[in-house]
Amino acid sequence: MAASGRSAGPEVIWARPERSARGPRPSHTRADIAAAAVRIADAEGLDAVSMRRVAAEIGCGTMSLYNYVPRKEDLYELMFDAAVAEYDLSEPPTGDWRADTLALARQTRALMHRHPWLPRLLAPEYGFSPHSLRYLEYALWALDPLDVGGGTKMELLSMLSAVVAAYVTHELSAAERARSSPFAPGQEQAARQEHLVRQLAGGAYPRLAAAFAAPSEVPDGEALFERAVERVLAGFAPRG
The missing domain is CATH 1.10.357.10 (Tetracycline Repressor, domain 2)
Structure with missing residues (x-):
C-alpha cells in the first residue's frame, strides 16, 4: 500500500465509491465536478481545465478536490462521461x-x-x-x-x-x-x-x-x- 493508504496500482475512478459508507455526506458530487470542468472547457478550451480552476468553480480548495478526483486524468474521464450522457438513446433501433x-x-x-x-x-x-x-x-x-x-x-x-x-x-x-x-x-x-x-x-x-x-x-x-x-x-x- 502507498503511504496515503491507497493502492499503489492503477485504479479506475468508477470502481471507487463516490462517498464513504461512514462520515458526513460529501459537499460535492462527481456530477457537480464534471459539470464545472465541462463549463470551463466549453468556454475556454481543454487546456484551461485544471484542478485549481475546477476547485474554484465549485467553491472548494484544490487539495480538497483531490479527495473526490485523485488525478487530472480522472477529471477528464468524468468530463467525457458527462458529455456522452447527452446522447438520446431513448428510442430502440429501427432494424436498419x-x-x-x-x-x-x-x-x-x-x-x-x-x-x-x-x-x-x-x-x-x-x-x-x-x-x-x-x-x-x-x-x-x-x-x-x-x-x-x-x-x-x-x-x-x-x-x-x-x-x-x-x-x-x-x-x-x-x-x-x-x-x-x-x-x-x-x-x-x-x-x-x-x-x-x-x-x-x-x-x-x-x-x-x-x-x-x-x-x-x-x-x-x-x-x-x-x-x-x-x-x-x-x-x-x-x-x-
Whole structure:
C-alpha cells in the first residue's frame, strides 16, 4: 500500500465509491465536478481545465478536490462521461443498421460541436465510463442486423468515431480560421482559388487540372458528412 493508504496500482475512478459508507455526506458530487470542468472547457478550451480552476468553480480548495478526483486524468474521464450522457438513446433501433448508425454519427457530430474539446479525449482509457458503456451497448444493438462478428462491429464503431472526430476537427478549424481572418468573408479563399487556377493553367499538374475541370456536384457540409459516414458503413456491409 502507498503511504496515503491507497493502492499503489492503477485504479479506475468508477470502481471507487463516490462517498464513504461512514462520515458526513460529501459537499460535492462527481456530477457537480464534471459539470464545472465541462463549463470551463466549453468556454475556454481543454487546456484551461485544471484542478485549481475546477476547485474554484465549485467553491472548494484544490487539495480538497483531490479527495473526490485523485488525478487530472480522472477529471477528464468524468468530463467525457458527462458529455456522452447527452446522447438520446431513448428510442430502440429501427432494424436498419445503416440508418441507425448514421443517426448515431449525426449525434456524435452535434455533441462534438457543443463540446469542441471532446475529440481530444477520444482514447480507450475514457471509453468505458458508465455512459460510454450505455452508448456502446446501444450502438451494438443497432448493429444486430449486421451479420459480422462482434470484434468487427467494435472496429466499425471505432473507425466511425475517428472519422466523425476528424471531420468535426476540420470544421472547427475552418470556422476558427474564418473568425481570425483580417479579410472579408470569402476574400482570402477567392485569392487562393485564383492562385490555383494560375498554377493549373501552366500544365505542370495535368491530372490535378483534369480532376478540377471534371463536372462534379459540390455537396454542402451536411451532405458531405453523411456521404463520408455512409462510405465507412458500406465498407463493413457483407459482400453478396
